[in-house]
Amino acid sequence: MSSARERFKKANSFVQLGSEANKETIVDDIIKDLDSTPEKKEEKKPVVMEAPVIEEKPVISPEPQKTPAKRAPESTKEQIRHVINPAGRPRIYDGGYHNYAARLRNDVFDYIKTTVGEDKPYKSINEYLNALVLRDMQDFK
Amino acid sequence: MGKIIGIANQKGGVGKTTSVIEIANNLAIFERSVLVIDLDPQANLSKYVDADLTKPTIYEALHGDVQVLDIIQHIGRIDVMPASEDLSKADREFIGIDDVYLLSDLIELVQDKYQYILVDTGPARNILLNMTYVASDYIIVPCVPDDGALFGIDKVNRDIEQLRDGKRKISHAKLLSLILNNYHANWNNDSQKLSNIEYFKGQIKDDPEVYTVRTYTGTSECKSMKMAIIDYDKNSNAAIDYRNLTYDLMEKMEADA
Numbered sequence: 001m002s003s004a005r006e007r008f009k010k011a012n013s014f015v016q017l018g019s020e021a022n023k024e025t026i027v028d029d030i031i032k033d034l035d036s037t038p039e040k041k042e043e044k045k046p047v048v049m050e051a052p053v054i055e056e057k058p059v060i061s062p063e064p065q066k067t068p069a070k071r072a073p074e075s076t077k078e079q080i081r082h083v084i085n086p087a088g089r090p091r092i093y094d095g096g097y098h099n100y101a102a103r104l105r106n107d108v109f110d111y112i113k114t115t116v117g118e119d120k121p122y123k124s125i126n127e128y129l130n131a132l133v134l135r136d137m138q139d140f141k
Numbered sequence: 142m143g144k145i146i147g148i149a150n151q152k153g154g155v156g157k158t159t160s161v162i163e164i165a166n167n168l169a170i171f172e173r174s175v176l177v178i179d180l181d182p183q184a185n186l187s188k189y190v191d192a193d194l195t196k197p198t199i200y201e202a203l204h205g206d207v208q209v210l211d212i213i214q215h216i217g218r219i220d221v222m223p224a225s226e227d228l229s230k231a232d233r234e235f236i237g238i239d240d241v242y243l244l245s246d247l248i249e250l251v252q253d254k255y256q257y258i259l260v261d262t263g264p265a266r267n268i269l270l271n272m273t274y275v276a277s278d279y280i281i282v283p284c285v286p287d288d289g290a291l292f293g294i295d296k297v298n299r300d301i302e303q304l305r306d307g308k309r310k311i312s313h314a315k316l317l318s319l320i321l322n323n324y325h326a327n328w329n330n331d332s333q334k335l336s337n338i339e340y341f342k343g344q345i346k347d348d349p350e351v352y353t354v355r356t357y358t359g360t361s362e363c364k365s366m367k368m369a370i371i372d373y374d375k376n377s378n379a380a381i382d383y384r385n386l387t388y389d390l391m392e393k394m395e396a397d398a
Contacts, residue, residue, distance in 0.1 A: 003237060004203070004204065004205070004234070004235055004237055004240050004243060005237065005239045005240060005242065005243060005246065007204065007205035008202075008203065008204070008205040008243055008246055008247070009205075009246065010205060011205035011206065011207070011208060012205070012208050012209055012246075012250055
């Protein structure tokens with residue numbers, strides 16, 4: 001071990017470390033102290049740093065977020081509105097077009113696959129979306 | 142045990158420190174405990190967050206002159222281990238073969254207290270950068286849309302592969318993400334650089350995510366006010382982009398656990 005590393009470990013030897021070997025060394029030293037000076041029992045308490053239990057907390061934003069939800073909403077038309085605008089072009093989505101619009105498109109495609117089923121009349125999502133746009137353009141205004 | 146994220150790029154001025162500040166603050170907003178370690182000899186992050194540089198810094202801690210817990214400063218939402226300009230002497234002072242593990246030893250002492258530990262590095266290929274590669278679980282590479290972007294990413298990737306998969310396997314870091322800062326969606330040059338990066342990332346073994354952060358003209362003002370963009374102007378494009386990419390990365394890292 002290098003001298004810098006030795007120096008570092010020596011300086012921090014009374015900080016509770018993760019390894020069991022160091023824990024035992026600290027506890028042995030503390031027991032020796034307790035045996036020799038009983039009146040100091042209250043002062044020499046081992047500092048135990050327990051690993052905090054990491055709970056799965058829901059994400060709570062302190063203020064309402066301007067960006068829409070990451071997951072596409074339920075109805076197909078709502079989903080499509082987030083992906084393409086009435087002109088049929090991809091809509092710029094808050095948070096970076098490249099990542100989130102692409103993911104929303106995948107979400108919509110999955111939704112269409114499950115709702116339309118295997119016998120869908122369209123070969124691709126683009127064909128389906130184009131048909132919807134041409135047919136229902138007034139709904140998106 | 143906390144996840145250790147190193148932010149590295151040997152090119153300067155690409156937004157490493159800004160990315161660390163924004164990601165750290167957003168993680169704290171998402172109710173995660175965060176420690177930021179400034180390992181840049183220029184101490185930009187420490188000055189940016191207005192840390193007290195008269196107190197012991199990570200330079201003294203790495204030398205074993207002070208205990209690690211004594212250098213942590215709580216600033217705003219996050220804890221910070223500030224840097225010192227004396228870190229510029231690191232290459233001359235940490236020359237032992239095992240000195241590359243010093244940062245790992247330091248982080249091991251506090252890893253149980255935090256869920257995320259971010260390490261900001263300087264724009265230099267030195268022992269401090271090696272320490273970061275050795276200690277980190279993940280590496281994020283910020284860049285800007287210019288000709289040097291791919292070179293910077295390639296260098297970091299090759300360094301990680303050499304330390305992780307080479308003869309002396311001393312690193313376990315994974316290239317998590319590439320962040321393209323100062324991005325203009327409607328500029329042809331920036332779109333072309335993004336396409337180049339997305340093409341290049343396919344050749345990287347770790348398959349990192351590519352994120353864009355749209356340009357924000359108030360970045361200098363934020364630094365003068367010692368505020369993060371998320372606090373200074375939370376509805377700006379950059380703040381929204383950082384928030385979204387932080388959430389994304391957090392989900393990905395917590396799914397890895």
